[in-house]
Amino acid sequence: MRMNKLLATLILLLALAAPFAQAQLMPTEKLDGIVAVLDGDVILRSELERQVATVQAQYANNPQQLPPRAELERQVLDRLIMSKLQVARADETGIRIADSEIDQTLGQIAAQNRMDVDQLRQAITRQGMSWEQFRHNVHDESLIQKLRQRVVQSRVQVSDTEIELLLKNGGVQRGQLHLGHIQITLPDGASPEQIAAAQAKAEDVARQIRDGMDFAAAAIRYSDAQNALDGGDLGWRSYDELPPAFAEIAEKLQIGQSAPPVRGPNGFHIIKLIERREATSDLVTEYHARHILVRITEIVSAAQAEKTIRDLRARILAGEDFAKLAKEFSNDTGTANLGGDMGWFVKGAYGSKIAEMLTETKVGEISEPFLSDAGWHILEPLATRTEDKTAEAERDKARQTLGSRKAEEEYGNFLRQIRAEAYIEIRLPGAAGASGSGS
Known part of the structure; x- marks a missing residue:
């Protein structure tokens, strides 16, 4: 990110x-x-x-x-x-x-x-x-x-129906694009003369880029977008975080190539493809384990908790049943009644110390006692598996995509609204729009 x-x-x-x-x-x-x-x-x-x-x-x-x-x-x-x-x-x-x-x-x-x-x-x-x-x-x-x-948050909502529709139509494209963007803005209700002038300016900018002008320099000099002073750099975005027209244009470009101007709702746009990242499958390693936790409390000191967990480990190694001892002694209310069974989970789900012990302890072995923020533990890894989470990731991605699209649009509308409502008088010599509301 x-x-x-x-x-x-x-x-x-x-x-x-x-x-x-x-x-x-x-x-x-x-x-x-x-x-x-x-x-x-x-x-x-x-x-x-x-x-x-x-x-x-x-x-x-x-x-x-x-x-x-x-x-x-x-x-x-x-x-x-x-x-x-x-x-x-x-x-x-x-x-x-x-x-x-x-x-x-x-x-x-x-x-x-x-x-x-x-x-x-x-x-x-x-x-x-x-x-x-x-x-x-x-x-x-x-x-x-x-x-x-x-x-x-107040303006953007994504429904399950929208997610299903996007997935059904194949609207979630995997991979990312790094784009440059130049925008020649048209005012609301632009006249034919204003449209023609903006188009001529956009075509002139595109010609200068073809003739060797650096794209970032052209963005700084000519673009009306908020990121103009950043050289028009949009950064890395997934296909679906971009306006569909931008993604469609970029898909046809070679790295380093810019496209001719295209007309959009708010003006003319010139897109450059800077880099491309291909999609990868979302393969996730999951762990199945069980543990016993002895918490440190006002009544149970750290030394007492450590002694208890070491005694329990010794009893398990001597042949006593792990699940039975977990039900009797574990202070983890979520797993104690299950014999300490933590189910299947990704490595960092229970914190860094448990993740560390999963790495150090082989399946079927009982870990050395260790201290976490929750207290003293022993852990037994039971199994590992690799799961393809691509479908789940695509659903999450669809939700993020729709949210990002709406957020960009809604906040852009909001910025235009507050500018239109404001009284702005520009006194900078030579600047256009010398006075008036929203000028």
């Missing part, structure tokens, strides 16, 4: 913290001013400058991929506007992020960068970025993540 988007974004902020320092050291008179007004909030020139500097640092080794400065500012400003609108809507709907959640996320970011939180703070401040501002960024990204979850 791809790394959590929030962590990826924030780790990038850490790696690119130096540009923030440079922006903060610029003369104040260059940074003063408002570049956009939206509802009760504003975006300052200094904020835009910092974000532009971050993108420029990201492409420091390939600056030719970036569009002209004015176009880059427009794209970054659009991303800032959408971020602020989402944060504002999250606040309005009562979504809150506790300090403990921020601390937890900061700990994850630090761990991803092989440091502790104090080292992370020092790294941030050494490079000139305020720690308080970094925490604020974490807070806002967390709000947006929770807002998306709430919107998707």
Whole structure:
């Protein structure tokens, strides 16, 4: 699975913290001013400058991929506007992020960068970025993540009937695609002139790519999609997580090849196939085992529990019946009455210690006593088998596929809705849509 988007974004902020320092050291008179007004909030020139500097640092080794400065500012400003609108809507709907959640996320970011939180703070401040501002960024990204979850949960439902229909029609394709995407957006109710202009732009972009322009550079320069500044990279997705038209186009492409523009509901799209992963069967090793557990309680000390489990192991090795002793002494209420029988399960189902002992103990042997979070155990592996879980996996995949499709569509609709409802006045020189609601 791809790394959590929030962590990826924030780790990038850490790696690119130096540009923030440079922006903060610029003369104040260059940074003063408002570049956009939206509802009760504003975006300052200094904020835009910092974000532009971050993108420029990201492409420091390939600056030719970036569009002209004015176009880059427009794209970054659009991303800032959408971020602020989402944060504002999250606040309005009562979504809150506790300090403990921020601390937890900061700990994850630090761990991803092989440091502790104090080292992370020092790294941030050494490079000139305020720690308080970094925490604020974490807070806002967390709000947006929770807002998306709430919107998707309230609007997206997948029924068993939909799953059956998808499976019946052969709609679950196994394997994954890594795609690039460029979108030339059409406004709602676009006129014939607007459609013709968008199509001409899409065809010109496709021609430049055929003539040798890097696809990522073209996405940064021309795409209207939210991932434009990421070079149009959609990342790895299963066939069924993609719009069917995208998957159909990609299926006909060779790796590294891009397709001509195609018309979609919201504009024209150019797709590139970056990589492809073939499907594999879902073969799962399952274990059948039984165990006896003696819990550590206020009455039974750890030493007493260990002694009891060692005595029980000795009695079994001396010939007493495992199942009978499990019924009498095991504190695992779920298996004791079954003679300690745990049934068939995958290796990690009962935790890491039992998984470890399954590896170390042969079928028919009694394990050495071992301690887990639950208490002291002995374990007897009874059998192993390899099961083909492809059918179950396909059903789970169908549910995830339908959910992902609906989530992408519904959250896209939600973003368009909140933008249309907002008052946005853009004061960036040369930017289109100077004022008005949703402009």
